Amino acid sequence: MKKLIIGAALATLSAAGAFAADLPMQPYKSAPVVAQVYNWTGLYIGVNGGYGWGVQDPLTLVSNRFDRNSFNTSGGMFGGTVGAQIQQGYVVLGLEGDLDWANIKGNGISNPAIAGIGQGITLNIASNISAVGTARARVGVALNNWLFYGTGGAAFVKSSANGTSIAGAPCGTLGVLPNCAASAWRPGVAAGLGVEWGFAQNWSAKLEYLYIASVGSGVSTDHLNTIRGGINYRF
Secondary structure: HHHHHHHHHHHHHHHHHHHHHHHHHOOOOOOOOOOOOOOEEEEEEEEEEEEEEEEEHHHHHHHOOOOOOOOOEEEEEEEEEEEEEEEEEEEEEEEEEEEEEEEEEEEEOEEEEEEEEOOOOOEEEEEEEEEEEEEEEEEEEEEEEEEEEEEEEEEEEEEEEEEEEEEEEOOOEOOOOOOEEEEEEEEEEEEEEEEEEEEEEEEEEEEEEEEEEEEEOOOOOOEEEEEEEEEEEOO
């Protein structure tokens, strides 16, 4: 009886082996490749450059006695950026600072007045923003290697004015305009929006709009709009 059982088992195994040999070979399938998720966390440094335009009252650098008299300004800017951020899910929080050399200029004819009453002097006056710095928070939403963010914080603008008398009392006249040239750092606020694209694991490019309002003498405020592009390297 045992011989019959063993023989039957051997015959079954032999038939199964022959059947398996007749089946076509199945191709080998490798494990699926999981796409790497982009990570925005880290310290970073970068460069930026762009264009600025706005409205400035250069007389407020010289004196706060006069009525508001603003001129349009425009020009280029270029500088460096440093920042740090951390990503939690889709949310990216960070701090960023930058300092840009600028050449944002404007000029015009000014008749300084107090309460609408002219002071007997006509100036050809020029203004120049030579540097712009900001220190801001950033809050963004990350969609893999795209980051959409809002930003806001403090701003510092280096402004200068230089006037030349073309009629009436000359510059330097006591009681009228004792000085026609001045330069100062003006504090202010900055706010804007931007988008950043991670084109490599540690590299990203950004496009950003910032509105800057800087405080002049008295109650005056100068306005500056900037559009900047930049490239950052993240550690």
